[in-house]
Amino acid sequence: MLYGYMAYFAAQERLLEALKALKEAGYRHLEAFTPTPLEGLEAVYGREERIPWMAFFLGVLGAGLGLFLQVYTTLDYPHNAGGKPLLGWPAFIPVTFEITILTITVGIFLYLLYLNGLPLAAHPATLASRYREALVDRPALFVYATDPRFDPEATRDLLQGLGAEVEEVRRA
Amino acid sequence: MPERHPDHDLIQGEWTEKTLVEKLLEPVEKPPPRPWKVVLAVGFVLTLAWLYAIFVTFTKGLGTWGINQPVIWGFDIVHFVWWIGIGHAGTLISAILVLMRQNWRDSLNRITEAMTLFAVLCAATYPLIHMGRAQHFYWVLPYPTHLALWPQYKSPLSWDVLAIFTYLTISTLFLYLGLIPDLAILRERSQGWRKKLYGWLSLGWTGSALHWRRYRAAYVLLAGLATPVVISVHSVVSMDFAYGLVPGWHLTLFPPFFAAGAIYSGFAMALTLIIPLRKWYRLEGVITERHLDWMAKVTLASGLGVAYTYLLEIFIAWYSAEPAEWAQQLWRMTGPYAPYYWAMMLINVVLLQTLWFPRFRRNVAWLFVFSILANVGMWLERFVIVVISLSHDFLPGNFHLYYPTWVDWTLFLGTLGFFLFGLAVLIRLFPPIAVAEMLHLYHKLRKH
Numbered sequence: 001m002l003y004g005y006m007a008y009f010a011a012q013e014r015l016l017e018a019l020k021a022l023k024e025a026g027y028r029h030l031e032a033f034t035p036t037p038l039e040g041l042e043a044v045y046g047r048e049e050r051i052p053w054m055a056f057f058l059g060v061l062g063a064g065l066g067l068f069l070q071v072y073t074t075l076d077y078p079h080n081a082g083g084k085p086l087l088g089w090p091a092f093i094p095v096t097f098e099i100t101i102l103t104i105t106v107g108i109f110l111y112l113l114y115l116n117g118l119p120l121a122a123h124p125a126t127l128a129s130r131y132r133e134a135l136v137d138r139p140a141l142f143v144y145a146t147d148p149r150f151d152p153e154a155t156r157d158l159l160q161g162l163g164a165e166v167e168e169v170r171r172a
Numbered sequence: 173m174p175e176r177h178p179d180h181d182l183i184q185g186e187w188t189e190k191t192l193v194e195k196l197l198e199p200v201e202k203p204p205p206r207p208w209k210v211v212l213a214v215g216f217v218l219t220l221a222w223l224y225a226i227f228v229t230f231t232k233g234l235g236t237w238g239i240n241q242p243v244i245w246g247f248d249i250v251h252f253v254w255w256i257g258i259g260h261a262g263t264l265i266s267a268i269l270v271l272m273r274q275n276w277r278d279s280l281n282r283i284t285e286a287m288t289l290f291a292v293l294c295a296a297t298y299p300l301i302h303m304g305r306a307q308h309f310y311w312v313l314p315y316p317t318h319l320a321l322w323p324q325y326k327s328p329l330s331w332d333v334l335a336i337f338t339y340l341t342i343s344t345l346f347l348y349l350g351l352i353p354d355l356a357i358l359r360e361r362s363q364g365w366r367k368k369l370y371g372w373l374s375l376g377w378t379g380s381a382l383h384w385r386r387y388r389a390a391y392v393l394l395a396g397l398a399t400p401v402v403i404s405v406h407s408v409v410s411m412d413f414a415y416g417l418v419p420g421w422h423l424t425l426f427p428p429f430f431a432a433g434a435i436y437s438g439f440a441m442a443l444t445l446i447i448p449l450r451k452w453y454r455l456e457g458v459i460t461e462r463h464l465d466w467m468a469k470v471t472l473a474s475g476l477g478v479a480y481t482y483l484l485e486i487f488i489a490w491y492s493a494e495p496a497e498w499a500q501q502l503w504r505m506t507g508p509y510a511p512y513y514w515a516m517m518l519i520n521v522v523l524l525q526t527l528w529f530p531r532f533r534r535n536v537a538w539l540f541v542f543s544i545l546a547n548v549g550m551w552l553e554r555f556v557i558v559v560i561s562l563s564h565d566f567l568p569g570n571f572h573l574y575y576p577t578w579v580d581w582t583l584f585l586g587t588l589g590f591f592l593f594g595l596a597v598l599i600r601l602f603p604p605i606a607v608a609e610m611l612h613l614y615h616k617l618r619k620h
Contacts (some may be wrong), residue, residue: 005300012615019381032381035353036612037187037388041381048389055393073314073322081326094331094408098338101397105342109349112390113375116383133362135353135379136611137189 001171003124004029004144005155007164008134015139016040018162022143023096025158029144033125033134054111055104061104066096142169177617179275183610185457192614193357196607198453199599200358205452208596215593222586225579232244234304243562243574248302250554251584255295256336256409257430257550259343261438262288266346266452267398276466278613279458282606283449283599284442285347290594291441291589292340294587295530299332301583316587328411335408343397349391350354351610352377369601373562406434411555419500420561423488425481432477432532433550436520440546445595447540458605465533471546472527478498478553479521496566503564508573512552513560519549 009015012034019032023044032038046062078086113119125131125142134140141164143155159166187195194201223279228236239246262284269277312333314323323330356373362370377383410430413421423429438525443464450459504513523545526532533539559574598604 003368031378034380034381035357036488036608036615037384038381039383045385048385051386051389051393055397068437069314070325073325077320077322079324081324084326088326091326093367094328094404094411095325095334097400098331098334099405101401102334102338102341104336104397105345105394108390108394109345112349112386115386116380116382118375120378123376123378125361132357135357136193136362 002145002152003127003169003171004142004146004150005159006125006128006131006134006167006169007141007143007159007162008130008138008167009140009164010138012036012038012139015141016044016165018159018164019044020139021162022141022158025149027143027147027149029147029150031125031142031144032139033131033142034139035135035137038139050115051108051111055108058104058107059100062100063096064106065103066099067092069099070095124169124171127171128167130167180617181462182275182279182460183458183614183617184460187457188615189611189614192458192610193607195455196458196603196605196610197358197361200363200601200603204477204600207448207452208600210581210595211592214597215589218586218589219593221582222590224562225582225586226297227373228579229301229422229583230306235356236568236572236577238573238576238580240572242565242572243559244555244571245558245562246577247580247584248298250558251587252295252298252302253409253430253545253554254551255291255298255587256339257406257434257437257554258432258441259288259291259339259436259438260406260431261442262291263339263343263346263398263402264435265361265442266350266596267395267402271399273468275613275616276463277304278609279455279605280442280446280463280467281609282347282350282602283446283595283604284438285343285350286595286598286602286604287436287442287445288343289340289347290598291438292336292343293594294591296336296340297587298583299336299618328408328415331408332412339401339405339599341579342394342401346394346398349387349394350609351602352607353379353387354603357607358603371563402435403431406430418561418565419494419496420489420504420557422497423485425484425488429478429481432474432481433553435474436471436478437547437550439467439474440543440550443467443539443543444547447536447543449599453604455605458610461534461536464536464539465530468527468533468539471543472524475520475524475527479524482517482521500561500564504560507564509556509560509563513556514558516549516552519545520553 007018009018015032016038018029020043022030066125071087074086084091125134125140128134128140129144130138131140141159143150143159149155156166237246237248239248262281265277265284266281269281300306303309311325323333325331352374355370356377356379359367359370359374407427407430410426412424414421414423446459446467447464450456486501489497492498506512518546523542526538526542563573564571592597
């Protein structure tokens with residue numbers, strides 16, 4: 001069974017151009033593999049906005065939890081510490097701050113894994129014989145055979161026309 | 173001739189992506205150099221000694237330590253503060269320098285983040301075993317007990333628990349997050365148990381461009397959040413002291429003083445580790461003299477903050493017109509501990525000034541010697557703050573000197589050993605320089 005085509009490029013800039021060209025030609029089931037973040041991807045897919053909003057939400061949640069922890073425990077067991085007011089809020093800042101940061105960090109880490117669909121046990125692109133080079137110096141574009149536009153001949157020609165070396169990826 | 177990137181000399185020599193990756197993976201893939209084996213062996217033996225000292229502490233109790241009235245915080249707290257401070261350089265390099273877009277951090281962040289992890293682990297053991305009844309460590313956490321008691325959240329000691337815990341979690345996650353792309357490269361290049369290990373740990377990272385985009389967004393965001401943590405953790409530690417009434421502790425200057433000292437000692441320790449690493453693994457092309465020069469500059473800047481505080485401490489003790497404070501200052505300068513005080517002044521105030529001069533900053537041998545001296549100096553500073561202050565409080569009848577026992581010394585040498593052992597194992601399994609970050613830098617520099 002054919003999974004798709006792995007198209008290797010000499011540089012990330014070439015890959016980005018090819019990605020744009022294929023998007024324009026109407027391809028949708030594409031995945032690019034690069035050794036480092038692909039500069040200019042925002043022009044194709046827009047900015048990542050979910051992560052900052054999630055961080056804000058987690059921050060509010062963490063700050064609320066931190067304050068609640070301290071106010072609740074203080075009221076549950078009222079204790080005169082050095083004559084300070086029972087709910088002297090300046091003393092609550094450090095713990096609230098630490099719990100806020102802790103919540104955001106752990107939450108964003110898990111959210112990142114969720115968005116990226118990790119952990120991932122297997123991926124068809126990794127079956128390509130030169131996949132390991134895609135992580136170093138041969139950024140690659142994977143065109144899924146499930147793409148409605150996919151055509152064994154035309155897609156190969158299109159990719160080669162964009163300067164790629166094309167490899168068929170089949171179930172091993 | 174195309175215009176060159178201002179940081180073009182951060183990667184020196186002729187490299188392609190492929191040779192660069194191979195060079196950076198050498199510590200993991202090639203047989204280790206001889207000094208690595210020595211470090212591993214020494215670290216292992218000291219770790220065993222450390223475990224024995226902990227065993228003695230647990231079975232016989234805190235009476236085996238030198239702490240006694242009035243010096244009830246001895247080597248344990250000296251070393252706790254010392255280690256926590258050392259950790260700060262890693263977070264500074266990985267977080268603050270990301271936000272400031274400092275390209276020179278890219279080849280230093282992995283090893284310093286690893287340093288942070290082990291330094292904080294070493295630090296965290298001290299308060300735990302210092303509790304005496306360490307089996308009750310969970311009493312510091314807020315959990316519903318049948319006694320209906322809660323931790324006292326107006327006390328800096330309770331803040332400290334959360335600050336250290338948050339710091340340990342964040343620095344571990346940050347180190348791991350940075351490792352994930354490198355683990356994927358290693359997964360594709362290795363066989364056998366290593367392939368399994370890297371495969372599991374890389375979580376199936378594929379290098380997908382969309383994943384990278386989210387990864388970058390999360391990484392920069394977490395860097396932004398880790399930045400205030402760098403400042404806050406040691407500030408909270410300093411409040412453990414500043415909230416007390418002991419002469420020499422009761423000072424509002426403590427939080428910035430401790431934060432500066434943390435960065436100073438952390439960069440010094442980073443230099444102590446990076447200079448041999450660079451030599452043993454021949455990494456001069458990616459950790460250049462310019463990197464060391466920058467690190468020396470940060471050491472100088474934070475060290476000056478420390479030196480300033482030393483001088484201000486003397487002034488405040490006098491200006492406060494508080495007899496106990498002034499007596500404490502004189503005790504430090506002329507009492508039985510005076511050699512320690514003056515040695516600290518010599519290193520952290522006088523010898524520090526050599527770093528103003530490029531001739532000294534570019535002298536790798538001097539940098540190495542100074543980095544070790546600076547950590548001795550910071551150790552002395554913690555000793556001055558913790559032990560000397562406590563030995564001379566308000567009641568002359570109460571004054572007493574501190575005599576550490578062999579258990580105290582073994583606990584200290586043991587954490588040093590564990591630190592080296594842990595780092596040696598880590599750089600054998602995971603690349604000590606972030607490969608993906610260096611590839612990114614390579615692209616950035618080449619585009620010009």
